[in-house]
Amino acid sequence: MNDDPRHHGPIRPVEFLDAHRITFVEHPPPELSPRERRELDRMWVDTRARHPHTFDGPLVASLGADLPAPGALEVRWARVTYRHRALRRLRPPEDVPGSVFVTVLMPTEAGLVVGRGSPATAAAGSWTLPGGSVEPPAAGQPLDAGALRREAVRELTEEIGVRIPDEEVRLFAVTRGRRFGSLGFHFLAPPVARALVLRRHAGLVAAETGRGAGPELDEVAFVASPADADRLGAGADYLRQVLHRYVSA
Known part of the structure; x- marks a missing residue:
């Protein structure tokens, strides 16, 4: 399949x-009907029964995004919690708030770092770039490009064990999912050695396992092309296209 975004072939997931000028405008969370509230509560109880470590933590939801001028992106967002993702099972895709997430492209001499979601995560068994959902800022703090950068660096540290200064990562690409409108902000980090990644991740896995929590990514690999990602197995919807853009840059 041709991955060139200009190719008029099959519809791609993202x-x-x-955009390089990003503005976030906060809105109230989506209103829920009494039935939806009951269903969300019921499904959350089921989720907790299957995954006791799951936390109904705060998330940033995308209510839509506009491109008002060349290079400018305006995102309407709201504060929700993890259980709101179950709305995808209750509403048509166009009525569901999208996710807002960050990833980090970390080059090594063997390719970009990717990880496989552990059984306790929402993306169990799926290969992704290191990253995760964006959490709302504290009261009085802005949600902006700097906050996204800090979230990306934090996720990289938590999932791989490699620490990168905030100022050393830059925004590489922004994606929007075609089904739910989820927004992905993909950052590029400076190159590191493959051996360092493996060593830091192994240490992280040992520490998390010792605490009884388990790692978010139970295995890491290195990919130099979309074909490499295909050979690993199921992956995030954005992965193939972001990899193609990276190797074509």
Whole structure:
């Protein structure tokens, strides 16, 4: 399959948004009907029964995004919690708030670092770039490009064990999912050695396992092309297209 975004072939899971000036405008969370509230509570109880470590933590939800001018992106967002993701099972896709997430492209001499979601995660068994959902800022703090950068660096540290200064990562690409409108902010980190990644991740896995929590990514690998990712197995919807853009840059 041709991965060139200009190719008029099969519809791809995500589209790239050509934006480098990003504005976030907060809105109230989506209103829920009494039935939806009951169903969300019921499904959350079921989720907790299957995954006791799951936390109904705060998340940033995308209510839509506009491109008002060349290079500009305006995101309407709201504060929700993890259980709101179950709305995908209750509403048509166009009525469901999208996720807002960050990833980090970390180059090594063997390719970019990817990880497989552990059984306790929402993306169990799926290969992704290191990253995760964006959490709302504290009261009085802005949600902006700097906050996204800090979230990306934090996720990289928590999932791989490699620490990178905030100022050393830059925004590489922005994607929007075609089904739910989820927004992905993909950051590029400076190159590191493959051996360092393996050593730090192994230490992280040992520490998390010792605490009884388990790692978020139970295995890491290195990919130099979309074909490499295909050979690993199921992956995040954005992975193939972001890899293609990276190797084509």
